[in-house]
Amino acid sequence: MKKPENQIIVILGGRGDLAVRKIIPALFALFRQNLMPERFAVIGTGRNLITDDAYRLEVIGTVKKESEGSPADATARFASFFHYVALDPSAPEDYAALSEALERLRAGFRIGGNTLFYLSVPPALYDDITNNLAIRGLNMEGDGWKRIIIEKPFGYDYESAVSLNRLLLRHWDESQLYRIDHYLGKETVQNILVTRFSNGIFEPLWNRNYVHHVEITSSESLGVEKRGSYYEGTGALRDMIQNHLLHLVGFIAMEPPSSIDSTSIRNELVKVFESLRPVKPEEVGKMTIRGQYTGAHVRGEWLDGYRDEEGVDRASMTETFAALKFSIDNWRWGGVPFYIRTGKRLPTRVTEAVIHFKPTPHYLFSGDSSCDGCNQLIIRIQPDEGILLKFGMKIPGAGFKVRNVNMDFHYSDLADGRIPEAYERLIFDCMNGDSTLYTRSDAVLAAWKFLDPVLQAWKNDSTIPVFGYPAGTWGPENADDLIEEPELTWRYPCKNLADDGIYCEL
Numbered sequence: 001m002k003k004p005e006n007q008i009i010v011i012l013g014g015r016g017d018l019a020v021r022k023i024i025p026a027l028f029a030l031f032r033q034n035l036m037p038e039r040f041a042v043i044g045t046g047r048n049l050i051t052d053d054a055y056r057l058e059v060i061g062t063v064k065k066e067s068e069g070s071p072a073d074a075t076a077r078f079a080s081f082f083h084y085v086a087l088d089p090s091a092p093e094d095y096a097a098l099s100e101a102l103e104r105l106r107a108g109f110r111i112g113g114n115t116l117f118y119l120s121v122p123p124a125l126y127d128d129i130t131n132n133l134a135i136r137g138l139n140m141e142g143d144g145w146k147r148i149i150i151e152k153p154f155g156y157d158y159e160s161a162v163s164l165n166r167l168l169l170r171h172w173d174e175s176q177l178y179r180i181d182h183y184l185g186k187e188t189v190q191n192i193l194v195t196r197f198s199n200g201i202f203e204p205l206w207n208r209n210y211v212h213h214v215e216i217t218s219s220e221s222l223g224v225e226k227r228g229s230y231y232e233g234t235g236a237l238r239d240m241i242q243n244h245l246l247h248l249v250g251f252i253a254m255e256p257p258s259s260i261d262s263t264s265i266r267n268e269l270v271k272v273f274e275s276l277r278p279v280k281p282e283e284v285g286k287m288t289i290r291g292q293y294t295g296a297h298v299r300g301e302w303l304d305g306y307r308d309e310e311g312v313d314r315a316s317m318t319e320t321f322a323a324l325k326f327s328i329d330n331w332r333w334g335g336v337p338f339y340i341r342t343g344k345r346l347p348t349r350v351t352e353a354v355i356h357f358k359p360t361p362h363y364l365f366s367g368d369s370s371c372d373g374c375n376q377l378i379i380r381i382q383p384d385e386g387i388l389l390k391f392g393m394k395i396p397g398a399g400f401k402v403r404n405v406n407m408d409f410h411y412s413d414l415a416d417g418r419i420p421e422a423y424e425r426l427i428f429d430c431m432n433g434d435s436t437l438y439t440r441s442d443a444v445l446a447a448w449k450f451l452d453p454v455l456q457a458w459k460n461d462s463t464i465p466v467f468g469y470p471a472g473t474w475g476p477e478n479a480d481d482l483i484e485e486p487e488l489t490w491r492y493p494c495k496n497l498a499d500d501g502i503y504c505e506l
């Protein structure tokens, strides 16, 4: 694989939670695979004054777990590329020190002007940081490219996303902005495109003529943990559906791009988002279900309800579960219902998409002729990453009894089964200037445009209930009512891809 050009990576918020959990470990993984540039440096910034050496010790501590199996000095060598600058993101004068550090490192290590700024900070600081970097001319590309990675949420609704874009575009060009959605960095999400477009057998069936409905689930067994105050103002729809799950819809529903490049793929994604049929305000109560977990004993342990979590309002109406039914108004998908659900404190952590194919036109064999026994293709994003096809086979013996059987592929069966972390792939792509797996502003806006009516109705229409659901269950029972045909329900996935149902390992 081609190494990225020489560059300096600046992590604003270089001691924060995201840097520690994701960014620095991802850089270390690239370093171990010899995928970092020939010459590079990393500058971490933070509000407190600490020395480079103290910061390097923190970096060593951060990658300690990942370093097992590496040569003994690998972590120390890795940490030696790190430098620290104390900086208050909102104080323009503090950027002088950053600018000086950049000059010094560029000259000292002959790195050149390429610079990647990772904004690992709360979105409220995006405006100040992008502005302050520009005041020092750190956005200017004369001596090398300058790129910015920003984290979700990109706005709070359509209007705020428009103003965030406007702010960013005051000093930066769209081509310099890398909006990260870590779901696009997941191997298994990218594999949706490979499954669809590298196999001749799926694509002819991938449309309204053969697909009955599409179902996407992203469940988490954890609650909101320490993020109660962030989550209070966000909720499941904004936190998971607006970005991660709509991207899954986009990859499942898009037309074949003309090539695997950033413009073609992102054009196709936007076309899907723009074809999502807006939910009419009067239909929101029928097409969506929201819920909030309540306290319960789960496997012998008491789990607090959402309203009892730290940082959460005792009378909160924020949804920790959201389910949505919608349509895509285009020739491929006209008339095919799409269902999405996500929630915290559900029985297990699973993300998967299920393509339910239509039943045969005339059912010859004994058994159920509804879509209950239909062929299903299950694309498992995590865990037990893989793909499963369910189809009917004859039960040996007299007559023609049919049973559904599984054909499955698990990534873990591959000899080299390591699945790279999403951040590893995404940061590597940005270092190489490849924005294919980053979100373009038109896609962000189209996604908000689709969800705004739901957010509005949930906020203003008190007749739309927030159903309570006990921690450890699959959310409000009413979520089953979203599915049009009364005999159908969601698939209740287990930890293992090939299992489903009520009794399984979670």
Ligand code: BG6
Residues within 6 Å of the ligand: 220, 239, 240, 351
């Ligand atoms: C984040 C959300 O974007 O994605 C979290 O803010 C959520 O609330 C997380 O837990 C889920 O990511 P993953 O990769 O664990 O599915």
